[in-house]
Amino acid sequence: MVRHICFFTGKRGGFNHLVPILERINETDDLACSFVAADMHMVEKFGKTIDEVKKWTESVYAIDTMLCSDTKIARAKSIGLGIMSFSQLLDSIQPDLVFVLGDRGEVLAMAISAMEMNIPLVHLFGGDISQGGVDEPVRHAITRIANMHLASNEGSAERIRKMGEEPWRIHNVGSPVLDLICRKRFTSPEEIIHNYSLNIEKPILLLLQHTVTWQVEDAEYQIRQTMEAVDHLGYQTIAIYPCSDPGYGVIIKVLSEYEGKPYFQLFKNIEFLDFWGLLNIANVFIGNSSAGVMETASFKIPFVNIGIRQEGRLRADNVIDVKHRKDQIIEAIQTAVNDKEFREKVNNCVSPYGDGKTSEKIVSILQNIEINENLIRKKMAY
Numbered sequence: 001m002v003r004h005i006c007f008f009t010g011k012r013g014g015f016n017h018l019v020p021i022l023e024r025i026n027e028t029d030d031l032a033c034s035f036v037a038a039d040m041h042m043v044e045k046f047g048k049t050i051d052e053v054k055k056w057t058e059s060v061y062a063i064d065t066m067l068c069s070d071t072k073i074a075r076a077k078s079i080g081l082g083i084m085s086f087s088q089l090l091d092s093i094q095p096d097l098v099f100v101l102g103d104r105g106e107v108l109a110m111a112i113s114a115m116e117m118n119i120p121l122v123h124l125f126g127g128d129i130s131q132g133g134v135d136e137p138v139r140h141a142i143t144r145i146a147n148m149h150l151a152s153n154e155g156s157a158e159r160i161r162k163m164g165e166e167p168w169r170i171h172n173v174g175s176p177v178l179d180l181i182c183r184k185r186f187t188s189p190e191e192i193i194h195n196y197s198l199n200i201e202k203p204i205l206l207l208l209q210h211t212v213t214w215q216v217e218d219a220e221y222q223i224r225q226t227m228e229a230v231d232h233l234g235y236q237t238i239a240i241y242p243c244s245d246p247g248y249g250v251i252i253k254v255l256s257e258y259e260g261k262p263y264f265q266l267f268k269n270i271e272f273l274d275f276w277g278l279l280n281i282a283n284v285f286i287g288n289s290s291a292g293v294m295e296t297a298s299f300k301i302p303f304v305n306i307g308i309r310q311e312g313r314l315r316a317d318n319v320i321d322v323k324h325r326k327d328q329i330i331e332a333i334q335t336a337v338n339d340k341e342f343r344e345k346v347n348n349c350v351s352p353y354g355d356g357k358t359s360e361k362i363v364s365i366l367q368n369i370e371i372n373e374n375l376i377r378k379k380m381a382y
Helices: 012-025 050-056 072-093 105-116 135-145 154-162 177-182 189-195 216-233 248-256 272-281 326-338 340-347 358-368
Strands: 003-009 031-037 060-062 097-101 121-124 148-151 170-172 204-208 236-240 264-267 284-287 303-306 319-322
Touching: 003 012, 003 072, 003 358, 012 031, 012 050, 012 097, 012 177, 012 272, 012 358, 031 050, 031 072, 031 358, 050 060, 072 105, 097 105, 105 121, 105 135, 121 135, 121 358, 148 154, 148 358, 154 170, 177 358, 189 272, 204 216, 204 272, 216 248, 216 284, 216 326, 284 326, 303 326, 319 326, 326 340
Parallel strands: 003 031, 003 097, 031 060, 097 121, 121 148, 148 170, 204 236, 204 284, 236 264, 284 303, 303 319
Antiparallel strands: none
16 A cells, blocks of 8 residues: 655755655655645745745645745744645645654644644654754754654754653654765756856855844844955855745845845855755855755865854854854855865865765655554653
8 A cells, every 4th residue: 555645845945855755755666745835935035946846746735825024923824824724735635644844833833733633743853953043942842743753863863852752753864965965966066157157266155044033133233244244255155045034034135235246146046956066166155054054064165154043953073153243254254265274174074964875764764654543642751
């Protein structure tokens, strides 16, 4: 009997983790999958990335749940819309398992919907820690709802155990996104240089900075400090819109002020094969994206991590942590570009998120989960 897995994706930066799992499932005879795409994927302001999802799979349920406002109340209401919409869809399609990843509000909405429908929930990246704002408690709330946990590293797996989850539910699998990166499944340097009009002989920066939802009122100051540093250096810079967390509007506004600068290019979205292609040739990745700690080590590229958003998250030796201060950001970028000793350390760093075989492990788990009352019935392990 074929087992139906319903994957949920709410933003561009999460979908790429699902692609290697999707490809492995397509090679099996006993698994089938569909995708629910919502939130940021449906919004033109963020590049309408539902089109990217549809390039990889035909089985997509597109649900518009995001209120296009960067306020906190709009975000809360969007989560409510998600619960109503996702529960209705799950009642219609009746999957055997629901698969979610990460720590965002729309993911919590899907988790609540699956829980109330008694559909077992598989959660990827539980137990990680960060200081992105409400993402931190949301991630752990999803863990307490989920029926099966796929951790990215042993430290995260141990935190899940300490939350009272039964050990048999917990698997340390790594990060599936590395499966594609290790196989060099991204756009070639030649195409990237041509398509983005870059001079490989000069420094190249890739910038992605989100709001911190505990510091929304500081978002404008924070992005201005970053952009003043970037402007001071004048290096070629490819910048990408932030995600849809409250306060995103002011970040987009400030970034847009620099669009006339000859060194600066701004994009609503960059598809992930191009994003990795840029990481492959860039000198530095700057900002506060989780990609900085989870993906850059595989490309041997420094990550200048600005502020608290990724505080506490496991990382390799390629990360320079700085505050939202222009002078610190300038110094860190110059170190990343010019310091030969640091560059050598970066070239020797090893990703702590797996060996490029994560999707194989995950698909085996999905095939062998016993779907029964024991899986649904959650209880504290102590």
